[in-house]
Amino acid sequence: MYLSRLFLSDFRNYKELELSLGPGLFLFYGDNAQGKTNLLEAVSMLATATSFHASSDREVVNWSAQDHVARLDGTVQRLEDKIQLEVLIVDPSPPVFAAAAGVRVNPRSIELPAHAPRKRYKVNGVPKRTIDLIGQLKVVLFAPSDLHLVDGGPEERRRFLDRALCQVQPRYSVALVKYRKIVTQRSALLKRIRDNQEDPGMLNYLDEQLTQLANQIIYERRRMIDALNDRANEFQRAISGGREQLQIVYRPSFQVDGDWGLTEAAEHYREQLRDARKKEIHQGVCLRGPHRDDLEFLVNGVNMLSYGSRGQQRTAALSAKLAELAFMHSSTGDQPILLLDDVFSELDASRREYLLCQVAGYEQVMLTSTDLEGFPADMVQRAHRYQVSGGVLKSE
Incomplete structure (x- = not known):
């Protein structure tokens, strides 16, 4: 492509x-x-x-x-x-x-x-x-902000999943748009219930809609994480010289069990919403659902958000993005277009060299930089500048 x-x-x-x-x-x-x-x-x-x-x-x-x-x-x-x-x-x-x-x-x-x-x-x-x-x-973007995938906020990590899945799975995009609308409606209703302006029973319909949509979103996110883990550790080991093992862990706000089928999972999510209802009404916000999911990056079993060095965090983020690239390629059969926005200035020489090696074989790569220094001469020579x-x- x-x-x-x-x-x-x-x-x-x-x-x-x-x-x-x-x-x-x-x-x-x-x-x-x-x-x-x-x-x-x-x-x-x-x-x-x-x-x-x-x-x-x-x-x-x-x-x-x-x-x-x-x-x-x-x-x-x-x-x-x-x-x-x-x-x-x-x-x-x-x-x-x-x-x-x-x-x-x-x-x-x-x-x-x-x-x-x-x-x-x-x-x-x-x-x-x-x-x-x-x-x-289909595109995969590498930007300086992506290097903060590990040490940034949860919304960055959710966006990382959503941007890829929306391009790969049209039904995911539909479910995500509908889900966000339900969350907005439900949050507004929770506030009205808290202020004694609505009956709590009004939540039942929205809870049913939320759980059905959340079920689809969680299912696809779990599948993507499994696919990312098949490749991310390979990249992490290569960049670190074999010293580091990477695992990406999905942390949904709902309790999730891999043995649940889709029907069974939806019922468990509904039950968890019922258990959280009193607290949600008190706070006037939705406390359960994919809009509160997160990812955890473990290197040699250590949480990188809390204990990772800057270099480890950037290596984990780079490995995750390269795994995203492989996921999109394998999911669609098309090589996505690579967009690299001044990301090389944020990497040290070894990580820059590894990334260049990984992307060199892709069908179309668009790369921005303030200058051409630091790039291999043969690469600059064959590029359209x-x-x-x-x-x-x-x-x-």
Whole structure:
């Protein structure tokens, strides 16, 4: 799988970009804040419909964009076919301070209906839902934040699982979206019950919905962890010179037993919700479910979050990401596109060399860096090189 063409319009600092691509290694280099990460962000959005870099979709729309709309368009060559993906992102309320900063903001020439979607998708020119876009293109991102997978917060580790599973399993993406809505509704209801505004019996329906969706999510997360453990320890041993053994442990907030079938598991989750109901009402939040799951990284039996050195934590994170790459490849038969966003500057020489060796054989790799120093000369020579400056690419 590879991206053969990328078109951007009013995306971040790219006013307009038309880029022909193909198999191989693509090096994008230049000073900070010139648009290197924005380029990888666009490719990732074509795969996952979300940004790994923005807290809100509106952030990706160029302030001076006509009608305040950004467009991403990519052509993907897959094993079995070629497919065109398009994403439109609308900023309904451009920042009021833009004019004061010297940026001209064009008046909107069309008015959006009140409930018009802020993102729109097309697959081969046909309007589609979010779920129909996700996974058509598959990517694995290596970013500096991924090196904090082990020592960061639980939400980072859940996102690590979700980004891969949503691309591999469409039903997982559907279940996750529905589950998040149920959690929001249930939390609001818990607060109303706490304030004596609703009957606690109103929770029964939402509990049933939550357990059914949680059951699907937990099942797929457990399968992914099992697959990751088949490979992660191999990478950890290689990077550490055989000194370290890595195990990734799934820590769900529900009590889980591997011997439970799906039907039996759902009943146990319902029972655990009933047991936690009094405490949940008192606190006004959902205390059980996949939104509170976590992962634990054990190296030689030691918890890396609490006791790991910086080097051990980064090695474990790198091993987990390489295992994710292998998982996605084996699950789909397609090699995902690798996006490496200035990650080499965060690694020491031995880890950098190992990562380069592991990714060198993949069909398409997009790598960003502030300069080309530190990369093997033969690798730089065979790469497609682009200097990035102010949202403009210059081919070498």
